[in-house]
Amino acid sequence: MKKLPHSFYLHDDVVAIARQLLGKVLVTEFDGERTSGRIVETEAYAGISDRASHASKGKTPRTSVLFKAGGTAYIYLCYGIHQMFNIVTGPAETAHAVLIRAAEPVEGSAIMLQRSGKKILDETITRGPGNVGKAFGFHTSQTGQSLTSDTMFLADDGYTLDPARIAVSARIGVAYAGADALRPYRFYNSTSPFVSGKKTVLY
């Protein structure tokens, strides 16, 4: 299990990073409770020119974290309920980010179940960005934290996802973004039951 180096996040091609993150392991260890999971679904948000990205609204108190250098966590609340976990990428001020939409539990599934309030452990535990936030214990108060720390980081355990299994589609829930909503920026493992949304392959 190798922690991804800071340099991984500084690459300026956010779409390439979103694809490379499939198969990597997301690890959190809050209050001594370690949970980890293999990433199976991501979405790229390409800076201020991407109308689906919060960065398109400019730098505000909420979005300022997006403008930091890569390797930073951007966590925000959606619909008043869901903690959405994003990874800031690229050099400072580019405002690129990758949203983690789904993962497969590797360690600490009992803790994930407890955090989610669910009764049975099934694939909904980490399916969808809101559920990922819950299962891993993310909270908006952690936005702006480094992803190379010991409490919150990404790792490579040697696993490589067969490229033939990677599917690409438009992003989910961004219809308001006009033409940008059609960009092929969503990547997922087509064989994983943990992937959210429709299973149609567009590309």
Next chain:
DNA sequence: TCGGCGATTAGCT
């Protein structure tokens, strides 16, 4: 200070 709205989800029908 106020009103509209969103990178969603769960629970019914």
Next chain:
DNA sequence: GCTAATCGCCGAG
């Protein structure tokens, strides 16, 4: 498949 729940953020006034 459809819809209510739910609240912080942001821009307008």
